[in-house]
Amino acid sequence: MNPGPMIRTNLEGTVLSSNVAAQNxxxxxxxxxxxxxxxxxxxxxxxxxxxxxxxxxxLEAQFSTLSYIFNHRVDQLGRMVxxxxxxxxxxxxxxxxxxQDKKMATLGTLAAGIAHELNNPAAATRRASQQLKxxxxxxxxxxxxxxxxxxxxxxxxxxxELAQKASEFTKQRSSLTALxxxxxxxxxxxxxxQLGFENAWEIAPALVAIGIEKQFIDSRAKSLSPDALKAILxxxxxxxxxxxxxxxxxxxxxxxxxxxxxLKNYSFLxxxxxxxxxxxxxIDNTLLILKHKLKAGITVQKRYCEDLPPVTAYGSELNQVWxxxxxxxxxxxxxxxxxxxxxxxxxxxxxxxxxxxxxxxxETILPRIFDPFFTTKEPGKxxxxxxxxxxLIITEKHKGHLRARSRPGSTxxxxxxxxxxxxxxxxxQG
Ligand SMILES: Nc1ncnc2c1ncn2[C@@H]1O[C@H](COP(=O)(O)OP(=O)(O)O)[C@@H](O)[C@H]1O
Ligand SMILES: [Mg+2]
Numbered sequence: 001m002n003p004g005p006m007i008r009t010n011l012e013g014t015v016l017s018s019n020v021a022a023q024n025x026x027x028x029x030x031x032x033x034x035x036x037x038x039x040x041x042x043x044x045x046x047x048x049x050x051x052x053x054x055x056x057x058x059l060e061a062q063f064s065t066l067s068y069i070f071n072h073r074v075d076q077l078g079r080m081v082x083x084x085x086x087x088x089x090x091x092x093x094x095x096x097x098x099x100q101d102k103k104m105a106t107l108g109t110l111a112a113g114i115a116h117e118l119n120n121p122a123a124a125t126r127r128a129s130q131q132l133k134x135x136x137x138x139x140x141x142x143x144x145x146x147x148x149x150x151x152x153x154x155x156x157x158x159x160x161e162l163a164q165k166a167s168e169f170t171k172q173r174s175s176l177t178a179l180x181x182x183x184x185x186x187x188x189x190x191x192x193x194q195l196g197f198e199n200a201w202e203i204a205p206a207l208v209a210i211g212i213e214k215q216f217i218d219s220r221a222k223s224l225s226p227d228a229l230k231a232i233l234x235x236x237x238x239x240x241x242x243x244x245x246x247x248x249x250x251x252x253x254x255x256x257x258x259x260x261x262x263l264k265n266y267s268f269l270x271x272x273x274x275x276x277x278x279x280x281x282x283i284d285n286t287l288l289i290l291k292h293k294l295k296a297g298i299t300v301q302k303r304y305c306e307d308l309p310p311v312t313a314y315g316s317e318l319n320q321v322w323x324x325x326x327x328x329x330x331x332x333x334x335x336x337x338x339x340x341x342x343x344x345x346x347x348x349x350x351x352x353x354x355x356x357x358x359x360x361x362x363e364t365i366l367p368r369i370f371d372p373f374f375t376t377k378e379p380g381k382x383x384x385x386x387x388x389x390x391x392l393i394i395t396e397k398h399k400g401h402l403r404a405r406s407r408p409g410s411t412x413x414x415x416x417x418x419x420x421x422x423x424x425x426x427x428x429q430g
Contacts, residue, residue: 005068005085009035011051013042016080025063025085035083039070050074050081060088067092098373098383110323116292117259121252128248135245139238145231155228158220162236165210169243184208195230203237210240262288268316276310277318279350279417283341286322293327297336305344311417317393318417321402324386325354325413331377332358332411349400349416361406369404 005022009015013036023030026038036042040061042050050057056071067089073082151159176184185204191214192200192207207213221229264270266285287300294300329339333356342353361369368374370391375384394402400417 004087005070005083007035007083007085009081009083011074011079011081013037013047013081022085025066035081056084065089095372098385101383110289113289113292114259114263117288118256121255121259124252125249125256128245128252132242132245132249135238135241139235139242142234142238146235149225149228149231151228151232152225154220154223155225155232158224158229159232159235162210162212162232163239165212166236166239166243169210169240169247181208184213188213192233195226195233197230197234199234199237203233206237206240206244207233209244210236212236259288266316266319268319271315273314273316274312275315277313277315278310279308279318279343279352280304282315282319283322283343283352286319286326290323290326290330293330294339298330298333299338301338301340303340303342305342308343308345308350309419311350311398311419313398313417314393317397321390321393321415322352322354324390325415328386329354329356329358329411331381332356332360334358346416348420349418352415352417353412354415355410355412357409358411360408360411361404366404366406370402 003021005025006019007015007022008017013034015031015033015035018026018030026033030038036047039059041059046059050059050072051074053072053074056073059070059072061068061070066087068085069088071084071086073084074080075082185208188208189200189204192204197203217229217233262285265281266289268275283302287294326339333339337357340353340355342355344351365374365376370387371384372388373384374388375382377384391402394400394415394417398417400415402416403414405412405414
């Protein structure tokens with residue numbers, strides 16, 4: 001009746017009898033062998049447990065590509081152990097595949113987010129370097145003017161001074177508003193036009209950017225030849241954009257570096273798996289990675305406890321937990337709403353609350369959200385593994401708690417991690 005292997009052993013584990021399925025699996029000469037040595041995972045301790053358990057004692061075992069669950073049941077009267085095996089290979093490989101899919105899905109989300117974040121600064125760098133090339137070309141064409149006017153000592157000094165100002169360019173002077181800057185530019189443009197500049201509109205913003213105004217030039221103009229002054233202003237008007245563009249390239253490439261650093265920190269790349277983890281940094285890195293999903297109409301408020309001590313933890317796995325919870329919150333909010341992240345100390349545990357003001361989780365499904373494969377999302381969108389994985393990471397690996405409470409307009413996931421707890425140091429699964 002049972003298509004799976006059935007085995008009967010004595011209390012020492014010696015196989016007394018077995019069915020065909022068992023002998024197909026373990027060989028024709030299976031009877032008489034010791035089950036404890038054949039089934040992986042049966043230590044003396046486990047065997048004693050089996051003997052002491054009143055109910056069926058399940059044990060999962062792998063034989064080459066096949067997965068089985070063996071339920072052990074002791075018959076105290078007959079002083080025997082009955083073992084009933086069930087082939088769960090199909091289920092296990094389906095689960096593995098789902099886990100893999102989930103990983104790929106997470107990876108896909110992350111990759112999309114990072115691509116999005118890198119896109120702007122990368123495009124800015126490219127645009128700026130192209131403009132830099134064009135500007136340098138213009139400077140080259142303009143050099144002729146400087147050669148023909150012949151600069152005296154006063155004029156050379158002015159040139160050096162302006163070159164210095166240009167090279168110190170960092171950003172628009174912050175003390176001025178956009179409107180004030182625009183006024184100054186108009187003023188300067190008019191003045192340059194009076195001096196006979198044809199491209200006054202092009203040079204004026206550059207001069208304003210390094211603080212060269214009419215008054216400054218007027219104070220020097222008496223001792224300068226008008227032609228030389230014109231050539232110098234023309235030249236510096238082209239030089240300033242070079243520094244502006246270099247500055248843009250610097251800013252954009254710094255942004256790229258920052259993203260790479262955040263990414264490395266997020267994944268704890270090249271770092272010890274278990275270490276003292278700053279929870280706030282982990283959450284911040286995760287927020288950066290999820291930025292593309294949290295943009296639009298979602299605001300994130302952080303109410304961090306300022307003196308939260310670090311926890312000993314698997315850093316990258318904690319980040320997976322923040323990712324899963326925040327990802328769900330973003331899904332629930334459908335692009336509109338608020339997420340509040342609170343941290344505090346409670347019962348000698350680091351406590352993190354992630355709340356969203358989305359529609360909430362119906363009471364009927366709340367008890368099931370941590371079940372593997374439970375999802376209310378359409379196929380292809382949800383795998384139902386985010387919360388079950390998070391639950392294992394928090395409770396099994398870190399001996400902490402993960403809880404959820406919800407009503408319409410407020411769904412709160414609470415993670416608690418002990419400060420002074422040895423983490424479960426088994427190697428990370430899967
Ligand atoms: N913040 C939330 N608001 C509403 N429902 C949620 C929230 N977080 C989780 N859920 C529910 O829990 C289910 C399981 O979540 P999860 O394990 O991450 O799987 P998935 O996101 O792939 O569906 C979701 O399908 C959803 O119904
Ligand atoms: Mg999810």
